[in-house]
Amino acid sequence: MPITIRRATVEDMVGMQNANLHNLPENYVLKYYMYHVLSWPEASFVATTTDISDSVGDELTIADENGNETKLDPNYVRQGEKLVGYVLAKMNDDPDQQNEAPNGHITSLSVMRTYRRMGIAEKLMRQALFALREVYKAEYVSLHVRQSNRAALHLYRDTLEFEVLSVEKSYYQDGEDAYAMKKVLDLEELKPSNYAHAKGAERIEDDFESDLLDATV
Ligand SMILES: CC(C)(COP(=O)(O)OP(=O)(O)OC[C@H]1O[C@@H](n2cnc3c(N)ncnc32)[C@H](O)[C@@H]1OP(=O)(O)O)[C@@H](O)C(=O)NCCC(=O)NCCS
Numbered sequence: 336m337p338i339t340i341r342r343a344t345v346e347d348m349v350g351m352q353n354a355n356l357h358n359l360p361e362n363y364v365l366k367y368y369m370y371h372v373l374s375w376p377e378a379s380f381v382a383t384t385t386d387i388s389d390s391v392g393d394e395l396t397i398a399d400e401n402g403n404e405t406k407l408d409p410n411y412v413r414q415g416e417k418l419v420g421y422v423l424a425k426m427n428d429d430p431d432q433q434n435e436a437p438n439g440h441i442t443s444l445s446v447m448r449t450y451r452r453m454g455i456a457e458k459l460m461r462q463a464l465f466a467l468r469e470v471y472k473a474e475y476v477s478l479h480v481r482q483s484n485r486a487a488l489h490l491y492r493d494t495l496e497f498e499v500l501s502v503e504k505s506y507y508q509d510g511e512d513a514y515a516m517k518k519v520l521d522l523e524e525l526k527p528s529n530y531a532h533a534k535g536a537e538r539i540e541d542d543f544e545s546d547l548l549d550a551t552v
Contacts, residue, residue: 336384338450340458343372343379343421350418351381353409358445360509371425371442377470378439380462382420382446382455383412410447420446422459426471439467439520441478444487451486457494461530464495468520475520479506479513491516 343351348368356362371379399414410417423443427435441463446455467473480487482502491497497516506513523529 338419338453338455339383339385340380340455340462341383342377343381343423344376345369345372347381347412347418347421348372349409350412351379351421351423354418354421354445354447355423355443357447359443361443361507363443368423371423374428375425375471377466378424378426378463380422380424380459380466381412381418382450382459383416383418384450385415385417419450420444420455420459422456422463424463424467424476426467426473427477436474437472439464439471439473439476441476456490460490460495461525461527464518464520465522465525465527468522468525473520475517477515477517479503479515481507482512482514488514 348365351368352363352365403414412418421444422441424439424441427438427440432438441460444456444459446459464476467476477500478491478497480491482488492499495518497518500515500517503513503515505511
């Protein structure tokens with residue numbers, strides 16, 4: 336199924352909030368999503384698909400001038416495009432931390448259940464980390480994760496190489512502790528070309544003399 340990772344826009348806010356409500360107990364008012372996307376418009380990303388064969392939800396539909404019907408379902412960001420994941424990211428704007436180097440924060444990340452284990456969360460995170468570094472000059476990024484959240488912990492610690500800074504006692508409303516995590520952002524390491532290489536893809540260097548297509552024959 337085709338998946339697109341693209342920058343989040345104001346039109347995606349309801350879909351992001353819908354995905355958040357489905358996937359996490361930490362929920363936010365719509366204004367807080369707006370605050371992220373209007374203040375740091377290049378930091379947050381969504382994953383969407385045009386494969387809408389598994390659509391569920393409200394049976395109400397709207398039809399365009401050609402008679403094509405779209406369900407009035409918050410999973411859709413527009414006709415034929417369904418949101419399946421998001422990462423909500425920001426720069427740290429805490430006035431108490433004004434003497435700190437510029438740094439980013441991952442507020443929320445989730446992928447709809449039927450789209451998990453496909454590498455979508457990793458791609459969303461890598462895009463956000465790259466943008467925070469390249470666009471907003473963040474030197475590091477921080478986040479919190481529930482101690483019991485094995486999937487997210489694996490993603491952050493093992494795949495994306497965040498370090499665990501500390502355990503914050505009763506960080507969550509239900510009393511669960513959080514790991515406070517941090518990753519120093521290195522622009523070279525975050526470049527998409529270097530990421531593909533790190534995952535084992537063969538790197539073909541361009542010497543600007545021979546034709547790369549010929550070289551592979
Ligand atoms: C955590 C979450 C975002 C992962 O999304 P995903 O798209 O399935 O993750 P990916 O496919 O990109 O996997 C990234 C890595 O995490 C690992 N991973 C993903 N789900 C896992 C699981 N259930 N158990 C163990 N490892 C898991 C993958 O194996 C992969 O590791 P690899 O680099 O060794 O291959 C998703 O499970 C989710 O939305 N959970 C609910 C919301 C949530 O917990 N958000 C995080 C809050 S801090």
